[in-house]
Amino acid sequence: MTIRPFITALAAAVLVAGCAENGTVTSAANIDPISLATAPPGAAPGTCWGKTITPAVVETVTRKVQLQPAQISSDGRVQAPPIYKTETQQEVVKPRRESWYEIICEAQVTLDFIASVQRALDARGFYRGPITGELDMRTRAAIGRYQQSEGLDSKVLSIAAARKLGLIAVAQPA
Template identity: 55%
Template sequence: MTRPNAKRRPHRGFLGAILACGALGLSACVQPPEVQKRSAPPTIVTTLEAPPSATPGSCWDKQTTPPETKTVIEPVLVQPAQLTATGEVISPPIYRRKPQEYVVKPAVHRWFEIPCPAELTPDYISSVQRALAARGHYQGPVTGQLDTRTRRAIRRFQQPQGLDSDTLSLAAARTLGLAPALLPQAETAPEG
């Protein structure tokens, strides 16, 4: 005889099989962390991170100049005039003065190539600090850390060159003697 209110429990073998299948299914979807770390691609440039003409493997940053806007106070219609069927004015229109903002000059995005993060070792940053100190832009200890003082010095060094950014550009690194210089492309004579 069975009790009418007794709860039925699933068979333990059946429940274990369901859990095992679920765990097997999940393990097929997730790679172990060490496999994910080893298979991570090197720095790859995409159009979201760099200009479309960027060389694969290069690193870029963007300087954004905000848009210039102009605010003008203009009347804005709050309630239109109420007219009779014959066109007589019952009540005049109601206007309120409201500021309207107009873009005079749109935002400008300027891409510039930078040393890749893997290159920014403490030794490299120390060299940047020494090179900036030799040019009178950095006053402080050589720490090998890209701290606020170093970033301000980078910005001061790059501003006269037209780049108002505290991220070291590759052009500035070349000027400081910390990156290979670009050589002009030599024209090759046709073979024959």
């Protein structure tokens, strides 16, 4: 085995994640295997999935809470000012969110496929580099930029993005 096919195969494995057939899926956020038990409900056998996790946004909020209102005399003069207490607490502004998306399975990723991805991203201004068919850091970054423009923050190519790039046929209704 020469080194180039080995590196390409290794890169392809990083791109695609694990398939539902082998019992694992891969997190797009940190490329760690995740148990199939946490895959989206109804995931078809033989399909592959990626997952992004958006962390919760927590902010420290400081408020003044009135403990006692002002004491006002019958003629409208303030006899005693109101008494306030300052409270500081952390609040979840945006909850943690997990998003599953279908990805291309490893068996479908070839040198020709990656070269097609590079050409498609190049045509749209997301990839600037040689068309090598290798899933290098430049290609992964371009995939990430393209998908981010489509609303998915991941460097693992989704099936939806591949369809939009014209790389995978769209199933037609019967």
